[in-house]
Amino acid sequence: MAFEKILTRYTNIPNYTGTIDEYIAHGGYQALPKALRELQPADLIETVKRSGLRGRGGAGFPCGVKWGFIPKDSPKAKYLVCNCDESEPGTFKDRMLIEEEPHQLIEGLIISSYAIGCRLAFIYCRGEFVYGAQVLERALREAYGRGFLGRNILGSGFDLDVHVHRGAGAYICGEETGLLESLEGKRGQPRMKPPFPAISGLYRSPTVVNNVETLSNIPHIVLRGAEWFASIGPPKSAGPRLFSVSGHVERPGNYELPMSITLRELIFDHAGGIPNGRRLKAVIPGGSSAPVLTEQHLDVPMDFESLAAAGSMGGSGGVIVMNDTVCMVRVGEIVSRFYHHESCGQCTQCREGTAWLHKVLRRIEHGQGRKEDLDVLLDMCDNMKGKTICVLSDAAAMPIESYLKHFREEFEIHIRGRACPFEGKGAF
């Protein structure tokens, strides 16, 4: 059955540029007047709860529930911050959403701000999104020009300003409290929680942080109803999801699908399968922080619960496909190098753990592994989980554990043979 695309409805139309006129001509900015005129903020929060929308940034937290945590009686200003840091390796869908359909996000952002009582919102873009930030700036000017932003929006009495804020290259600024620190002009070091941002976030005020894709769904939920949205995909993973598929596939790219889709359908039907007659060896289903899966998991559906039951996670929706020429020790070396580089260094377990994971994996890959190294790795991973200020430490440990679980023999061959068996003939 063909799936009706929602977030990418128009972006595939030839010559569609996502300007405000085109967005409106195709039905954009109809949810905004409906929300402002027909719905109270509390109704909106209720609608989003009923829709079952879960965060698309990584954790899958129910969006309406998060909004509901914002205290209604607080005299403090309330903030909405859109997380467009998109730095999870394998993920490239937020970049597409801001570059190709910026007004869908902006419309979602305005409605969401109204729902939580926010008068000043920010879109935090990773520093490398120079072009994406320019597109958003232009789109915001267009929206101001039509009276969708600024004072007394559409005569409703609701005021809102939105600004784009660019970071400067640091994965940890995707973690929501690291992001808030960075937005306050500091090092992007995550904060202790509690208090959660809903109570004490930006400038110590109640704050919601939502991912680009999460907010882009909001206009559709308002326009077509919570029940319609909830009917898409599995009950606990409602709505469309953008899967970023990359690596060894014929047609890499972003695929908008319901989360009932299986890994097999995603990789083989949509992304065209593995090129050059190669076989699938491994697939990371939700960004590099997600534990790896193998051929035996191909029939797992891509919803949050099923992926967790298979020992991995939905994460950011970044699906990295690897063929049978790929050395999993080298994958471990690259992935651990990343977390080592990106650890903010506040917590000993993470700062030291990521450094040692990388060091040990590197020596195994380069033929200097020791017999005890695999136990050393597992022991370190164990020490890195559940003990730190943020979950980067867990995100560094879990993938490595999974490579050892599914490909232990490959690691042993490296150590016994004192060399990488793929050297000179594999990918990389």
Add this chain to the structure above:
Amino acid sequence: MISDETKKRLDELVKRYPEKRSALIPILHDVQAEVGYLSPEAIAWVAAYLTLSPADVMSVASFYDMLHLEPVGKHMIYVCHNLTCSLLGAERLIRHLENRLGIRMGETTPDGLISLKRMECLASCGTAPAIQIDGVFYERVTPQTLDELLEKLRNGRLQGSRT
């Protein structure tokens, strides 16, 4: 050191935020674009502008990969070396660049024209391998397209973005 035009832009920028320190990173981007890198004088200027201490500004600047506390080339080439780009040839591109320019990643050509830097995932995995030159993405890059890009860069025919 900072032009009146830039200063005026920064004065406007600061007004966006309830607390002016929030403008620090955007200001560092802008000052870096103007000065070339975040020299001690540039850091001191920003610190004075926001009434922060230079050490505080330095500590923030040192946290971010795109802010440079040492002199860098006129043009900056970022090469993604994360997983998908590596699967599709990033290390080949890196070797090619190093050979062509006679420098290693992290270094600048002696004429001060080009710096090379390894970067983590640039959110271009669907079009890997990817690089950025002066803030602009180039995707599905091959050694051949790299040569063409370097040629254009040398002839001043590659449009960058003020980052």
